[in-house]
Amino acid sequence: MRVVLLGAPGAGKGTQAETIVQAFGLVHVASGDLFREAAHKGNELGNLVKSYMDRGALVPDEITIRMILERIAAPDCRQGFILDGFPRTLEQARALDAALVERNMAIDKVVYIKVSSEELQARLGGRWICRKCQAPYHVVNLPPRTAGKCDKCGGDLYQRDDDTAATVKKRIEVYFRQTEPLVAYYRKSSMLAEIDGERPIDAVGRDILKAIGRRPTR
Ligand code: AP5
Numbered sequence: 001m002r003v004v005l006l007g008a009p010g011a012g013k014g015t016q017a018e019t020i021v022q023a024f025g026l027v028h029v030a031s032g033d034l035f036r037e038a039a040h041k042g043n044e045l046g047n048l049v050k051s052y053m054d055r056g057a058l059v060p061d062e063i064t065i066r067m068i069l070e071r072i073a074a075p076d077c078r079q080g081f082i083l084d085g086f087p088r089t090l091e092q093a094r095a096l097d098a099a100l101v102e103r104n105m106a107i108d109k110v111v112y113i114k115v116s117s118e119e120l121q122a123r124l125g126g127r128w129i130c131r132k133c134q135a136p137y138h139v140v141n142l143p144p145r146t147a148g149k150c151d152k153c154g155g156d157l158y159q160r161d162d163d164t165a166a167t168v169k170k171r172i173e174v175y176f177r178q179t180e181p182l183v184a185y186y187r188k189s190s191m192l193a194e195i196d197g198e199r200p201i202d203a204v205g206r207d208i209l210k211a212i213g214r215r216p217t218r
Contacts, residue, residue, distance in 0.1 A: 001026060001080040003212060006182060007113035009171040010120035011197050012204060013084045014136050019205040020082050027077050031085040033134055034067055035059060053162055056170030058088060058178060065095045088179045109212050110186040113197035117172055124168045128157040
C-alpha cells in the first residue's frame with residue numbers, strides 16, 4: 001500500500017503518519033526528516049538544503065525528486081510506504097506518478113488533512129520533537145509524560161529552527177501558493193480523501209484509517 005499525506009505545515013502529517021505506521025507497518029518517508037538529516041551532516045548538499053529550510057522556502061524540485069525517488073526504491077519500501085511532505089509541487093507529483101508507472105505501481109490513497117491557518121500557527125509554536133525518533137509533541141495538545149523527554153524512546157525533545165513565528169508564516173504562505181494546487185490535481189482521481197484535521201488527534205486518526213479502507217494488519 002502506498003499513501004501520500006498532504007496538508008499544510010502543522011496539519012498533523014507526522015502525527016498521523018505514526019498512526020498509519022502502527023496500523024499497517026508501512027515505512028514512513030518524510031521529506032523534511034531526510035532534509036534535516038542532510039543538514040545535520042553539514043556537507044555541501046546539507047548546507048544548501050538548510051539555506052532553503054531556514055527561510056521557509058521549498059528545496060528545489062530537482063534535489064527533492066531525486067532524493068525521494070531514491071528512497072522509495074530502497075528494499076524496505078517494497079511492501080509500501082507513507083509519503084509525508086512529498087509531493088509539494090505539481091512537478092514533484094508528476095515525477096512521482098511517472099516513476100511509479102515505470103515500476104508498475106500506483107498511489108492507493110492521498111489523504112488531505114485540512115486545518116485553518118490560525119490553528120496551524122498555534123500548533124507549530126507549541127511543537128516539540130524527539131531528536132532520536134522524530135515523534136512530535138505539543139505543550140498543550142500532546143505533552144510528553146516527562147518534560148523534555150520522548151515517551152516512546154526517551155530521546156531529548158527540541159524545537160525546530162523553522163518553527164519561529166516569522167518562518168512559520170512564510171511556510172504557510174508557501175504552502176498555499178505552491179502545494180495547495182495539488183488538492184485539485186488529486187481530486188480529479190478517486191484517490192483523494194479529505195479529512196477535517198481540526199479535531200482531536202484520535203478522531204482524525206480514526207477517519208484516516210477508515211479512508212484508507214483496509215483492515216489494519218497490526
Ligand atoms: P517538513 O518537515 O515536511 O515540515 P512541514 O510540511 O512544514 O510539516 P510539519 O512537520 O511542520 O507539520 P506536520 O503536518 O507534520 O505536523 P505535526 O504532526 O508535526 O518540511 C520542512 C521544510 O523542508 C520545508 O519548509 C522545506 O524547506 C523542506 N521540504 C520538505 N519537503 C519538501 C518538498 N517535498 N519539496 C521541497 N522542500 C521540502 O503536528 C504539528 C503539531 O501539532 C505537533 O505539536 C502535534 O502534536 C500537534 N497536533 C497534530 N495533530 C493535532 C490535532 N489533531 N490537534 C491538536 N494538535 C495536533
